[in-house]
Amino acid sequence: MSMHLSDALQQAVFARLSSDPDLAALVGAEIHDAAPPGPVPPLYVAIGPERVADRSGAAAPATRHDLSVSVVSDAPGFAAAKAVAGAVERALTATPLAITGGHAAGPWFRRATARRGPGAHQRRIDMIFRVYLAEDE
Numbered sequence: 001m002s003m004h005l006s007d008a009l010q011q012a013v014f015a016r017l018s019s020d021p022d023l024a025a026l027v028g029a030e031i032h033d034a035a036p037p038g039p040v041p042p043l044y045v046a047i048g049p050e051r052v053a054d055r056s057g058a059a060a061p062a063t064r065h066d067l068s069v070s071v072v073s074d075a076p077g078f079a080a081a082k083a084v085a086g087a088v089e090r091a092l093t094a095t096p097l098a099i100t101g102g103h104a105a106g107p108w109f110r111r112a113t114a115r116r117g118p119g120a121h122q123r124r125i126d127m128i129f130r131v132y133l134a135e136d137e
Helices: 006-018 021-027 079-093
Strands: 043-054 062-073 102-116 123-135
Touching: 006 043, 006 062, 006 079, 006 102, 006 123, 021 043, 021 079, 043 079, 062 079, 079 102, 079 123
Parallel strands: none
Antiparallel strands: 043 062, 062 123, 102 123
């Protein structure tokens, strides 16, 4: 198994983030899998990219996914982006994800990087979450 359940993972992450009321209060429907087309909203969440590693055992195939979720803001400081990042973390780590065709352990927060730019007022926080996936038998 390698990328077999990757799409199901992305769908589950999107569904979890899109249905979280605390996150919706901060970004509305601005949750995407890439930078939104057209005029970029002042604050949004983007899902992806992801690193996948085989973690199969003798009895069952499994994968480890390190999934990136980014918060992008055009506010002059980090406060808005950090509030959204906290809401993303709470939404994703509250309970295990429901994965179509498999089951998940996690996600767990691994790390985050906050940085400025490239625009004068742009702020970006990239968070990494770890999830282990295995196919349903």
